[in-house]
Amino acid sequence: MTRAPGDASWSAWQPLKGLPALTPPVLAETLDGGQAFRWYRQSDGSWQGQWSEHAVRVRADAAGRLGWSAPVGSEAGARAAVRAYFATSVDFVALADALPWRSDPHLARCRAEFPGLRLLRQPFGETLLGFLCSATKQIVQIKQMLALLAARHGAVTAAATPAGEKLHRLPTWPEIAAIPEAALRGCLLGFRARYIAETARFLAANPGWLEATEAAPYAAARERLCTLPGVGGKVADCVLLFGAGRLEAFPVDVWILKTLARRYGLEGWKPAQLAQFGRAHFGPLAGLAQQYLFAWERRHGGR
DNA sequence: TGACAGGGGGTGT
DNA sequence: ACACCCCCTGTC
Numbered sequence: 001m002t003r004a005p006g007d008a009s010w011s012a013w014q015p016l017k018g019l020p021a022l023t024p025p026v027l028a029e030t031l032d033g034g035q036a037f038r039w040y041r042q043s044d045g046s047w048q049g050q051w052s053e054h055a056v057r058v059r060a061d062a063a064g065r066l067g068w069s070a071p072v073g074s075e076a077g078a079r080a081a082v083r084a085y086f087a088t089s090v091d092f093v094a095l096a097d098a099l100p101w102r103s104d105p106h107l108a109r110c111r112a113e114f115p116g117l118r119l120l121r122q123p124f125g126e127t128l129l130g131f132l133c134s135a136t137k138q139i140v141q142i143k144q145m146l147a148l149l150a151a152r153h154g155a156v157t158a159a160a161t162p163a164g165e166k167l168h169r170l171p172t173w174p175e176i177a178a179i180p181e182a183a184l185r186g187c188l189l190g191f192r193a194r195y196i197a198e199t200a201r202f203l204a205a206n207p208g209w210l211e212a213t214e215a216a217p218y219a220a221a222r223e224r225l226c227t228l229p230g231v232g233g234k235v236a237d238c239v240l241l242f243g244a245g246r247l248e249a250f251p252v253d254v255w256i257l258k259t260l261a262r263r264y265g266l267e268g269w270k271p272a273q274l275a276q277f278g279r280a281h282f283g284p285l286a287g288l289a290q291q292y293l294f295a296w297e298r299r300h301g302g303r
Numbered sequence: 304t305g306a307c308a309g310g311g312g313g314t315g316t
Numbered sequence: 317a318c319a320c321c322c323c324c325t326g327t328c
Contacts, residue, residue: 034312135313141323142312190321195314232314253312271313294312 010057011075013067018088020116021064029295030118031058035242037130037143038150038170050150052123053157054081055167071167074158087121087245092288095247099282099289106263107282110292113299117291120242124214126170127243128225131235132196133189141188146170148187153179173210176200195230202228218246233275241287250278250286255297 022030024045031039031047039049046059046069056078057069070078083089093116101108133145153175154168171179177200184193203210213224218240225236237251252260252271260274261267269277282289 131313136311136321137313138311138324144323185321188321188323190323191314191319192321194320230314234313238312251312255312257312298312 009072010069011072013059013069014075014079016058016066016068016082016086016088018083019066019086019118020093022060022066022116023064024060026114026116027058027060027066029114029298030120032139033295033298034139035120035291036122037133037139037146040143050157050167050169051085051126052081053169054078054085055157056082056085058082085121086118090118090245092116092118095285095288096292099285099292104281106296107289107292110296114292114295117288117295119245119247119288119291121245122243124239124243125173125210127239128199128210128228128231129170129173129176129196131238131242132199132230133192134235134238135192135230145188145192149184152187153183173200173203177204192230195228198229199231214244218248221246222249233272237275237287241290247285247287248279250275250282250290252278255294256290259293259297 027047028041031049032041036049036051038051039047042048042057044059046057048055048057050056054077055071055074058066060066068078068082070082096111096117099107099111101111129149130142130146133142137145150168150170153171155171155175157167157169176184176196179197179200181193181197184197187193189196209224213221216224221240221244222233222236225231225239226233231239234251234253237249240246241249241251252274256278257271257274260269260277264277264281266274266277278286278290
């Protein structure tokens with residue numbers, strides 16, 4: 001049994017079956033490109049990430065085949081959790097092929113540049129928390145907020161490594177409801193602290209609301225999310241796309257706004273109009289198209 | 304090494 | 317259209 005390099009408390013690498021080969025840049029874009037905010041690149045080139053009570057390392061070998069490792073003792077639970085998180089039962093290569101790239105030259109080159117790009121299936125509540133933090137913040141800052149929330153207010157997970165490193169999960173919504181708003185502000189949340197505190201109080205007063213929202217049809221779920229303080233159409237679509245597998249969700253942020261204006265001749269369109277355009281032009285998998293456009297714009301930035 | 308200005312993947316009024 | 321917050325980044 002070979003151990004993960006550099007840390008004897010992590011399990012041997014195990015193949016992550018069901019995924020296509022991914023290049024390191026596509027893996028990086030998937031894990032750290034704005035869908036999720038709790039993945040960190042390790043010195044050995046692997047990625048360490050957390051969700052719910054799980055902590056996992058992921059890497060691609062020279063051929064692009066993915067492997068995962070978990071703290072020793074947590075492998076049994078991690079195996080199913082990894083499969084669910086990476087949505088291994090969903091064939092994103094086939095879905096990308098079903099996008100209208102044959103009649104859309106820009107989408108065609110986005111698809112060609114990020115082969116195998118995937119959408120993650122993150123825990124719904126944690127995804128909501130992450131995107132409540134996202135307003136006018138870049139990825140690095142969102143990651144910092146969530147890291148502080150976890151370190152100060154999240155339970156130590158059973159997956160904590162005996163090597164000295166304590167791993168904290170994010171606080172749950174009931175736990176957040178008990179945190180004074182001032183303490184939230186101490187986690188660099190700024191004006192987002194009030195949104196998060198109020199959302200936590202609302203969820204505490206409405207048991208089952210989050211679960212019902214996750215299970216509702218797309219349009220109804222989006223409307224429900226938009227009733228939460230700090231959640232507009234963009235955040236709602238991110239939560240549904242990255243935290244509920246709703247591939248018809250089409251988040252319109254300033255990057256997508258610029259892309260659609262510049263590459264699709266839609267200057268002057270408002271975000272709500274563009275969201276409608278996206279769903280009409282890209283179809284029921286619009287969210288996957290959005291992820292490709294987004295990845296392209298991040299890499300090429302307006303050139 | 305430190306100070307400073309500019310800007311930031313959005314929402315609510 | 318502008319406030320909300322305040323950290324990060326680049327630059328001098």
